[in-house]
Amino acid sequence: MIELDKVSKVYTTKTIETTALNDISLNVAKGEFLSIMGPSGCGKSTLLNIMGLLDAPSNGQVKIDGQNISNYLGKPMAKFRNEKLGFIFQSFHLIADLSVIDNVEVPLLYRKISGKERKEMASRALDAVGLSNRKKHFPSQLSGGQKQRVAIARAIVGEPKIILADEPTGNLDSVMGDEVLDILKYLNEKEDTTIVMVTHDERMASKTDRLIRLYDGSQVA
């Protein structure tokens, strides 16, 4: 589903060159739940950003769903992200001025879907994360776990084949973290969604199909 071939990422400033990723080759199979671990600054998020087409590699090739996305730019890139990928962030990144259901609707705004259909799809996604009774609430009225569940609903509303989660339980206590992981597991097992999750938490990682470890930008396990 995701194929990385000798992917490197180098950040260059005037005085310094930092290698964030070094020659990473990796295959994530369709329907796999992969977790990525490693100390802070080892390149986990950079790797996830490259898989999510949020950042471009300095070298190497990225194939997603069989398509080489190296040549994608601008609109085609945006369309590809919109249709194939869903994102979950550690700090939720909900839009404060939008209600829960409007937040969930965001990815659908960039597709040709009627307002009514958008609302129906967003409601179904909220049902799936158990938040159908919070549709009209605003993010500031929710707990951390609820916010992350809204973020998951937003990630799945467009029915993407891949979900990329950057420390989705990092800001949550263990109970809420388990709830979130259970939802991800459910999506992976029942919906056959491919999930790549960055985490610091060995316990969470142990619940996934496969674990890779990064150290100083290189894959070590």
Place this chain on the structure above:
Amino acid sequence: MIGNYIILAWRVLKRRRFFSFISLFGISFTLGIFMVILSFLQSELGDNKPLSNKDDLVFVSHIGLSKPYHDTITIIDTVFLEGVEVYDTTYDIKSEGRSMTNSPFNSSLILEYFSDLPPVERYSLFNPQETFNVYVNGVKLSIDATFTDHNYLQIFDYKILEGRRLSEVDIQEANPVMVISTKTAMNYFGTQSGLLGREIELEKQTYKIIGVFEHKARFIPYFSPDVIIPYTLQNLNEQYSYYFGKHFIIFDKESSATTQEVKNAIVTASDRIPLDHPDNRNNFETIEMRLMTFNEIFATGIYYHKDPAKGYRIVKWIIFGILLFFILLPTLNLINLNVSRIMERSSEIGVRKAFGANRGNIIFQFITENIVQTLIGGIMGLGLALLIIKILNDSGWLGNAGLTLYPKFFWYSFLATLFFGILSGLIPALKMSSLHIVKALKERTI
């Protein structure tokens, strides 16, 4: 999608109240003033009554006689040192120029030379603003009389509410009649109707009222008469000279002619006026006249240029520049405010882009938000403009002129508002839409 943006715009406005207050104040104040300036220009320059056909008119108030002069002034400089003249010199200062005299026209001169110009459909001679003081119930009332002919109320299309205009017979027979304005009717009689046949006495002459016209105030003098009287009732033998008298002329062009053709015809006609008349005591050599359309009269009031047409063009650019400045200055300010406001929302931009928004989507969103905001400001501005106009009209600071906010200004202002909204949203939107997603997402949020 656009519905979501509009709702979002409203929520953003509500949440950031101080920012919203500053932006809305800026927008509404600017548009308010913009609309007041437009209504002033419209009331002065618009083709509204009594100047519905103002662009067909050429106006000339004075005839001038001129000749060149050459002067030499000699200065003798002498220096005394201990009582002895040690140095002396002379300077000659030569000066050249034109010596000129001018005045309104003698009515006979108008009849003889300007009454039958080919590109002119009709003309009127008139002597405006002869002020008479009358006492009504012991209260002094100033009445500005315009002495004129039967064409005056054809050219200036004041609405006749009662009775009739002056007729050719009234002029030929010097009938002691007058047409009065509603303002004068109100001040003099306390009513605006049922006045036909009643009389007003001005300096021992009694005039019978034959018509009432609707008063329209204007800022330019000469064209807001209180009463209109046949000019043949004036003592025309007491005019100053063969050339000079008390009358202005207004020419109304033929529909197929241009005002420039009218101006050319007037100049050609003036060439026939003899300069060897005994009244030309100073042997002036040239006849000069300042021929102006109405827009040029207005422009001359602001900026005098020898060529009225050029003066009008300059004034037009000055006014355009001022209006543009009025719109641009707060726009720049708003751009600045918007950049910082949108910066706060970089996480939102990151999320939207991650979930598939392209640059166009982001730009469209922020422009929509800005248009919503400026439209709210626009409506407030309309209210402000109405308030300012009411205060100005009630206070009488503009003299005779009364301002009206015409519906079309709402649309002009609507366009100005859109311009405002798009411009002040575009620059921040362009800037923010190119933000790198990863950087945008580094902003911490809820």
